[in-house]
């Protein structure tokens with residue numbers, strides 16, 4: 548079966564985010580965690596296949612290699628007509644990549660004249676005006692994202708952020724043009740193509756702007772950005788399918804919460820939750836020591852709380868000043884790897900002890916957890932909050948909620964459990 552859109556997502560929360568927005572608009576979405584088997588032909592009915600990689604923070608050449616492998620599979624084995632490179636609505640990247648290098652590799656592979664970048668997600672407060680990214684009306688570099696542990700976003704100009712990541716020329720389609728309608732966008736794209744610009748950033752303020760862009764871009768071979776445009780592509784597509792939301796909760800839900808995001812929203816969510824539920828902070832010194840006894844201790848603690856009214860929370864989440872001290876002591880990469888490794892081992896220990904429901908905060912953290920669980924295929928259920936659906940691994944009988952760092956409100960961890968039924 549030919550698939551309309553093949554999505555290559557650079558992290559796992561991003562994959563469930565775009566899958567959720569597409570499914571809510573009536574698309575049949577297949578969600579594949581990790582790279583598919585290159586020899587396997589796709590034979591199911593799907594409007595979109597979303598592949599989640601954990602490539603956002605990899606060295607650029609490895610991110611490119613994995614993304615291209617997904618691209619070839621999506622084209623050759625699934626017949627995808629359009630390729631969508633899903634990255635973060637806060638443009639998470641560093642001067643080394645990976646948005647520029649992966650986009651350039653996909654440009655070359657597809658032969659597309661240009662790649663359109665639409666990170667905006669107005670429903671969650673991400674907008675782009677004059678090529679500058681805002682989060683809830685605040686410039687990206689003042690939104691808290693400037694303190695991200697792996698990719699601090701210290702500028703809001705998308706052209707300036709892309710410049711060190713690509714040798715190619717960039718351009719912007721401004722809001723006035725987008726709001727002038729589909730033909731104006733089509734003309735502007737043509738002008739950029741004539742000028743030789745390769746990376747075209749589109750301003751987007753509202754849901755209506757997304758629909759205009761989707762209309763203008765529905766047959767474009769190569770798109771990139773957040774989940775907003777993905778949802779809009781599904782919204783304007785025909786035919787629509789009846790909304791089908793999977794459900795796969797175990798009869799007896801045994802849940803834990805693992806939080807590895809240090810975003811400002813996750814800090815609020817952890818603070819709100821730990822005031823009312825059992826919670827355990829990770830000790831990064833012990834994570835660094837990679838001591839198996841530590842994993843057993845945390846797992847036993849979590850299991851002792853599995854019958855509490857609220858699921859136990861294990862968290863590495865820390866406010867920026869504490870995080871800075873930890874990173875200065877151990878190094879950014881080493882500390883983050885130690886924390887991720889601890890979550891991976893803990894996930895396996897908890898799964899082996901009968902935990903069947905994981906609520907996870909943070910994109911890299913979610914990637915670590917899903918990789919540890921060796922999940923092969925996920926189905927998409929109802930959204931707890933925009934961009935965060937429950938997803939299910941039917942073979943392993945697991946339910947997962949993978950929350951992007953800054954998504955949800957302060958009560959997210961409570962709300963996720965209310966939605967588990």
Ligand SMILES: Nc1ncnc2c1ncn2[C@@H]1O[C@H](COP(=O)(O)OP(=O)(O)O)[C@@H](O)[C@H]1O
Nearest residue numbers: 696808810863882883886887909910911912952
């Ligand atoms: N206390 C901590 N000290 C050092 N690194 C941490 C700490 N807590 C989390 N991290 C690391 O920070 C990164 C957070 O990234 P991620 O999970 O993607 O969150 P977000 O979705 O907010 O970007 C992870 O690699 C995680 O292991």
Ligand SMILES: O=C(O)[C@@H](O)C(=O)COP(=O)(O)O
Nearest residue numbers: 560561564635636910951952
């Ligand atoms: O586009 C988004 O904001 C999310 O889908 C996403 O990618 C979030 O990444 P993390 O905050 O690292 O989870």
